[in-house]
Amino acid sequence: MVNPYLKLIILGLLREGPKHGYQIKKLINEINGMFATVETKSIYYPLKVMEKEGLVRKSVSREGRRPEKFVYHITPKGEKDFHKLVNENFLIFQRPFVNIDLSLYFLPYVDRDLAKERLKVRLKVLKRIKKWLEAQKDKESSSYLSMILEHNKELIKAELNFTQKLITALDYGFSQDTSIQGAP
Numbered sequence: 001m002v003n004p005y006l007k008l009i010i011l012g013l014l015r016e017g018p019k020h021g022y023q024i025k026k027l028i029n030e031i032n033g034m035f036a037t038v039e040t041k042s043i044y045y046p047l048k049v050m051e052k053e054g055l056v057r058k059s060v061s062r063e064g065r066r067p068e069k070f071v072y073h074i075t076p077k078g079e080k081d082f083h084k085l086v087n088e089n090f091l092i093f094q095r096p097f098v099n100i101d102l103s104l105y106f107l108p109y110v111d112r113d114l115a116k117e118r119l120k121v122r123l124k125v126l127k128r129i130k131k132w133l134e135a136q137k138d139k140e141s142s143s144y145l146s147m148i149l150e151h152n153k154e155l156i157k158a159e160l161n162f163t164q165k166l167i168t169a170l171d172y173g174f175s176q177d178t179s180i181q182g183a184p
Helices: 004-016 021-034 044-052 076-089 100-105 112-139 143-171
Strands: 056-061 069-074
Touching (some): 004 056, 004 069, 004 076, 021 069, 112 143
16 A cells, blocks of 8 residues: 555656656655655555556656666546545644644653754754755745745744744753643
């Protein structure tokens, strides 16, 4: 079975046009860097499963004396699955997994100064991500990518705000019974 998010990404990429496995893997890594987190150790196993399901087909291509490459194409059944998956995805309300939540759960057992230092590093990284997202907006001309970038900027803004409040709360003796909402 192929992860539905990975299936959606692969079918969407093939909907743009035929691609060989390396191209698909490279594009998935780009997408993962910007918009999603889907684990793929090998692209060929999911492609093989999807081929068996009739969602993709492969053909062989060769350029000159180079080795053969398998080029993958979306099938009509794959088109139907793509539309089903992409439309269902609009209505998926999974709680986003944010790794910091795990650390916050165990915060009473963490050295406060070490936690503050780690959070300050997190703040710097979040600021770099925000800056990178802002730079991408100038490069993107398509409206759908602009919307994705805007969504990610809003998420980063919320993370920046929360992380700053958390650092301030730790400075003022944040405890289990205290909310960070009242942090100055």
